[in-house]
Amino acid sequence: MPDTYFDLPPELSRYGSARVAVLPVPFERTTSYVKGTGRAPAAILKASAQVELYDEETGKETCEVGIATLPPVRLEKGPIEKTLSRVEDAVGRIVSDGKLPVMLGGEHSITPPAVKAVAKAKPDLTVLQFDAHADLREEYDGTKWSHACAMARVLEICPAVQVGIRNLSAPEAGRVAGEKLPVFFAHNIRGNDGWIADVLASIKTKDVYITFDVDAFDSSVMPDTGTPEPGGLLWYDVTRILAAVAREKNVVAMDFVELLPQKGHHASDFMVAKLIYKAIGYWAASRNL
Ligand SMILES: [Mn+2]
Structure with a gap:
């Protein structure tokens, strides 16, 4: 098992000089279907050692920006709020140190405290x-x-734009319609050439x-997740929109959640590791780093 994400040497993974900090949060408490996403940060760490450091799209070795690997957030027994406040603290520290937090779940419940921490520093956030x-x-x-x-x-913290949605309850759909929430359903993305521009236009903040x-x-393409759904996005749908968002907006934090590593399915672990590296690469390219 490598010590750092992307198996970077000390000079490229030292926290002090790194522009990016990867925060593993192997948290799993409320999973509703198949369990195991708590194992994801370790599986992504292992797979990340196989990601080529040169990015043919940006023409750079993304890792030159410095990507530090933080110790995993300590999970607390007892009320879930205790662990979530640790997440908030850890993300808040990365933000106040002027680095890009890249949080790896774990289940999706770790996102709200991370957003809360980021919004404190960047209140005009989507x-x-x-x-x-x-x-x-x-x-x-x-x-x-x-x-x-x-x-x-x-x-409850800031506005959100939702992309790829294809599973929601009637009350959730009622809220989307009632509040005119910017939701890009998957069935409206396929075959619509303008969807990336539409998503960008619906984001009203810079950050x-x-x-x-x-x-x-x-x-x-991603069977290894707790609640898989057909009809979703493909690799180039995702990389194209991530590149566009990095170019047009100010990406201030990212998280990647809900991978469920399965024995023998290393393709999924690798896909997420590569996606994270790609996303960091687009972020770095947009800043001419
Ligand atoms: Mn989901």
Whole structure:
């Protein structure tokens, strides 16, 4: 197992000089279907050692910006809020150190505290969510901190734009319609050449927090997630929009959640590791780093 994400040498992974800090959060508490996403940060770490450091799109070795690997957030027993406040503290520290936080879940419930920490420093913020699920339930399985409520909690902090959605309940759909929430359903993306421009136009702030639930991907290319859904995004849909957002907006934080590593399915672990490296590469290129 490598010591650092992307198996970087000390000079490229030292926290002090790194522009990017990867924060593993192996948290899993409210998973509703198949469990195992708590193993994702370690699986991504292992797979990340196989990611080529040169990016043929940006023409650079992305790792030159410095990518530090932080120790995993300590998970607390007892009320879920205790762990979530640790997430908030850890992300807040990265932001106040002037680095790009890249948080790796774990389940989606870790996003609201991270958004809260980022919004304290960057109050004019929009969350851009990639997901099969709207995650707009007020409460699920008796807790408002469930992964299924993540975006309901985010909307208490700042606006959000939701992309790739194809699974939501009637009350969630009612909220989307009633509040005219900017939701880009997957069935309206396929075959619509202008969808990336439409998403960008719906983001009304300069600063953007990207939360990427890997079930945004079609279940044929990403079967290894707790609640997979057919009809989702493909690799180049995702890389193109991530590149466009990095170019047009100010990406201030990212998270990648809900990978469910499965023995023998290393392609999915590698796909997420590469996606993270790509996203950091677009961010770095937009800043001429
Ligand atoms: Mn989801």
